[in-house]
Amino acid sequence: MSKQGFTTRQVHADRMLNKPEHGGVHTSTSNSVLFEFADAQGIIDAFQGKRAAHVYSRSSSPSVAALQNMLNDLEGGVGAVCFATGMAAISSTLFSLVKAGDHLIVSQYLFGNTRSFFHTLSQFGVQISYVDVTDIQNVKEAYQPNTKGVYTETVANPVTQVADLQAIGQYCEERGILYMLDNTMTPPPVFYAKAVKASLVFCSLTKYIAGHGNVLGGAVIDTGEYNWQTFENISTDYQVADTAQWGLTQIRKKGLRDLGATLSPSSATSVALGLETLAMRLSRSCQNALKLASFLDNHPKVTNVFYPGLASHPQHFMAREQMDKGYGAILSFDLVKDIDPVAFINSLKLVICATHLGDNRTLALPVAPTIYFENSAEEREIMGISDTMIRVSVGIEDTDDLISDFANALNSHCVS
Ligand SMILES: *Cc1c(COP(=O)(O)O)cnc(C)c1O
Numbered sequence: 001m002s003k004q005g006f007t008t009r010q011v012h013a014d015r016m017l018n019k020p021e022h023g024g025v026h027t028s029t030s031n032s033v034l035f036e037f038a039d040a041q042g043i044i045d046a047f048q049g050k051r052a053a054h055v056y057s058r059s060s061s062p063s064v065a066a067l068q069n070m071l072n073d074l075e076g077g078v079g080a081v082c083f084a085t086g087m088a089a090i091s092s093t094l095f096s097l098v099k100a101g102d103h104l105i106v107s108q109y110l111f112g113n114t115r116s117f118f119h120t121l122s123q124f125g126v127q128i129s130y131v132d133v134t135d136i137q138n139v140k141e142a143y144q145p146n147t148k149g150v151y152t153e154t155v156a157n158p159v160t161q162v163a164d165l166q167a168i169g170q171y172c173e174e175r176g177i178l179y180m181l182d183n184t185m186t187p188p189p190v191f192y193a194k195a196v197k198a199s200l201v202f203c204s205l206t207k208y209i210a211g212h213g214n215v216l217g218g219a220v221i222d223t224g225e226y227n228w229q230t231f232e233n234i235s236t237d238y239q240v241a242d243t244a245q246w247g248l249t250q251i252r253k254k255g256l257r258d259l260g261a262t263l264s265p266s267s268a269t270s271v272a273l274g275l276e277t278l279a280m281r282l283s284r285s286c287q288n289a290l291k292l293a294s295f296l297d298n299h300p301k302v303t304n305v306f307y308p309g310l311a312s313h314p315q316h317f318m319a320r321e322q323m324d325k326g327y328g329a330i331l332s333f334d335l336v337k338d339i340d341p342v343a344f345i346n347s348l349k350l351v352i353c354a355t356h357l358g359d360n361r362t363l364a365l366p367v368a369p370t371i372y373f374e375n376s377a378e379e380r381e382i383m384g385i386s387d388t389m390i391r392v393s394v395g396i397e398d399t400d401d402l403i404s405d406f407a408n409a410l411n412s413h414c415v416s
Pocket of ligand 1: 157
């Protein structure tokens, strides 16, 4: 990694990596779906992979390719593929890499839609064991001869369980299985997936990377840590050239080209703009989250606060060891039972009631009756989600304004 600081690199990444036309500092939004070849041999070579070129924008386009370069640089990988959404990145990648009869070890604490997708995947004959990934022993015990990989998030939402990321990386390396890590909650510079030997990093670009709540996107980045020659599911068609590219080649062909959830060029431009200020926004959000978590933790009307930055959090020590510049900006809490969480959320004036996270604005949501509505009470219990839990995605507002909004809302509700 270069010696320049994170933001210096992000601010200059587009012009340095992509060398935009006319000396521009941004790659322009290029909306062409088709690309002309002056000579028919050129398009033949492009189709046969003998020459790198854009041929049809479902599979690649200049604006998306520029963003992929920047995201790959961010994680220090060997390549990246963008998709229309974070869910598209996850589902398209898994559909391209696993087959009926394979087994995956999956975190029992997952973003709700990802959990729902794994249920769908199991209907296609992929066996799945859900385990508590905060303890490596559970991962080891779930291993089977047909295990193809482990899938987890860094910090889970809403209860903020922290996976034993380092130990999982070591174990996957020993077993020669894929380590798939969703780093949406703690993107660089807070946490580098490559540092724990993750094979593939997933990211919902919609969240912190874009940050402004005005664009959807997703990506998968190959860190280069995994040896694809040991992966049985790479089609011989894609076992060509550089072995480091085998995985991404199959993901591009089977996942992006065949399933078709392509990121639009204009979305790529918006995401790239967000990336420039990622470190500043994330750092501010993480600081606000720690202060708000401490405030809530000390408030008599609040019973439980879940935030990895609090010393009382079950994985606080692990989070401190694994994360460098903050503990993320998601926290959850329960109010004393006399206060109705719905009425409480209604009394917040600044904080927005919305289901999204990683935004510049602070958002609050009652999670059990919304995003976990489709899950049974038992499933919610396994994930540690209480019926009254409120999730907060902390934004970049001035800290005092944020805390006073919570303080005023708490004061407006009486406890008998
Ligand atoms: C939001 C989110 C996703 C899905 O991303 P979309 O861009 O909304 O499809 C995946 N994983 C995590 C951890 C998320 O928070």
